[in-house]
Amino acid sequence: MDLTPDSIIVFTVGGVRVNATIVYTWLVMAVLTGGAWLMTRNLRPDVPPNRWRTLLEVIVQAIEGQIAEIAEGPARHVLYFSGTLFLFILTSNVLSVVPGFRAPTGSLSTTAGLALAVLVAVPIFGIGSRGLTGYLRTYVQPSWIMLPFNIIGEISRGLSLAIRLYGNIMSGAVIAAILLGVAPLFFPVLMSMLSLLTGVIQAYIFAVLATVYIASATADPTRTATKGEKSS
Amino acid sequence: MSIDWVTVAAQIGNFLILVWLLKRFLYRPILDGIDAREAEITARMGEAQRIGDAAEAEKAAFAKRLAVLESERSDVLDTGRAEAQDLREKMIRETRAQLAAEREVFARDRKAQAERYATALEKSGAEALLALTRRALMELADETFEERLVIHAGRQIDASRQELLEAASVAKEIVVTTRDSLSDALRSTLTDQIAERLPGVALRFASDPAQSPGLVLRIGGVRVGWTVDTYVEELAAMVEDQITEKSHKKAVNDVR
Incomplete structure (x- = not known):
């Protein structure tokens, strides 16, 4: 049994081996993009919203509301990033109940890639919000001594993001596969339902943590201090 | 458990592409639609507010x-x-x-x-x-009425003789007027009576159909007459006195 879909080579193009992780990722991307295109292709301001458009509006506004609760200020760019993270992970995890589908999030390469994306996005959003000097100054807060610890903390939270998602999804798939061999009917169904719930929760956790990291990097220190004084 | 860095790089790229795709096909249309609807709602609210204000102003003007x-x-x-x-x-x-x-x-x-x-x-x-x-x-x-009248005239002249004499001294003519002409005998009798009582005064007889039956004697401004009207007037005065007295008695009885 392959623990990761990385080892499954689907096809090779010009010497580059395209594994199942990438293929299933493309599949998830196609589902998301195709679904969004189908639902929004006839979207015009003068046309009353139909049920699909209403569903999308509910989803997008729910994500935006969650981000607005965490991050201060304009949240549109964070929405594009964190919302895509949530929708991608959620779709990948939900599609894992489809027989034959291997969730890309069950690959450490995918979760590592997403964690790296978050690791890169956090300083980009931070610099965009505070400027380069302002952002770099956060690494030496409250003193220069904290610089290595802050760097280690930055890397470790990326690692924890990647490992947590990978471990949860991969373990769910592996446990379901094992139970399928032991008790072919009841327990796999139960575990699939559990992994579905776990997948939804993990998608939420990954996206919320990414938003928290971005929010902490973009937060105005003076406003944070003021809020802290008020709360105290 | 291993990491395929090529796959990592591919997944980062895939993710970035997905971010762009969803931004293009999901977030933008949905958020633009929401923004447009919010703007429309805001515009409608503003229009409603404006109409409401106008209605209030119109109401105030109407009340005024x-x-x-x-x-x-x-x-x-x-x-x-x-x-x-x-x-x-x-x-x-x-x-x-x-x-x-x-x-x-x-x-x-x-x-x-x-x-x-x-x-x-x-x-x-x-x-x-x-x-x-x-x-x-x-x-x-x-006797006839005229004979009695002539006799009575002689007595009446005696009663007013002094006054008639004074008048005769100025007028020099006595006019005797009756309704119907007197007979010659009565004229003669009357002429004798007047000549006896008022000597030297000319006498002239005249008749007037409009006059009441009787005899009227005029000398200058003095008039002496004995006509039926005189008696009728006296009779009317007597009747009126009787009526007045009866009315007075009736009123007194009513009051009592």
Whole structure:
């Protein structure tokens, strides 16, 4: 049994081996993009919203509301990033109940890639919000001594993001596969339902943590201090 | 558990592409639609607010205009009432004046009618009295009214002789007027009586059909007459006295 879909080579193009992780990722991307295109292709301001458009509006506004609760200020760019993270992970995890589908999030390469994306996005959003000097100054807060610890903390939270998602999804798939061999009917169904719930929760956790990291990097220190004084 | 860095790089790329794709096909259309709808709602709310403000202003203007109209209506009503009152009083005055005029005309007509009636009554009374007197004289004394009248004239001249003499000294002519012409015998008798009592005065006889039966003697401004009218007037005065006395007694009894 392959623990990761990385080892499954689907096809090779010009010497580059395209594994199942990438293929299933493309599949998830196609589902998301195709679904969004189908639902929004006839979207015009003068046309009353139909049920699909209403569903999308509910989803997008729910994500935006969650981000607005965490991050201060304009949240549109964070929405594009964190919302895509949530929708991608959620779709990948939900599609894992489809027989034959291997969730890309069950690959450490995918979760590592997403964690790296978050690791890169956090300083980009931070610099965009505070400027380069302002952002770099956060690494030496409250003193220069904290610089290595802050760097280690930055890397470790990326690692924890990647490992947590990978471990949860991969373990769910592996446990379901094992139970399928032991008790072919009841327990796999139960575990699939559990992994579905776990997948939804993990998608939420990954996206919320990414938003928290971005929010902490973009937060105005003076406003944070003021809020802290008020709360105290 | 291993990491394929090529796959990592591919997944980062895939993720970034997915971010762009979802931004293009999901977030933008949905958020633009929401923004457009919010803008439309805001515009509609603003329009509703504007219409509401305009309606409030219109309401206030209408209330103001209504108050003015109410005030004008009150003034018009007061003016109308005053004019109606004036007109009513004017009509009452005119009606009263007209009524008074009609009463006056009616009273005048009634008075004239009464006078005509009294005249007619006097005339008929005089005729009746004359006829009765003639008949009584003829049946009881075998005399005519004119003979008795001439005899009576002689006595009456005696009663007013002094006054007639004074008048005769100025006028020098006595005119004797009767309704019907006297006979020559009566004229002669009367001429003798007057010549005896008023000597030197010329005598002239005249007749007047409009005069009451009797004899009227005029010297200058003095007039002495004995006509039936005189008696009729006395009779009317007596009747009136009787009526007045009876009315007085009746009123006294009513009061009691």
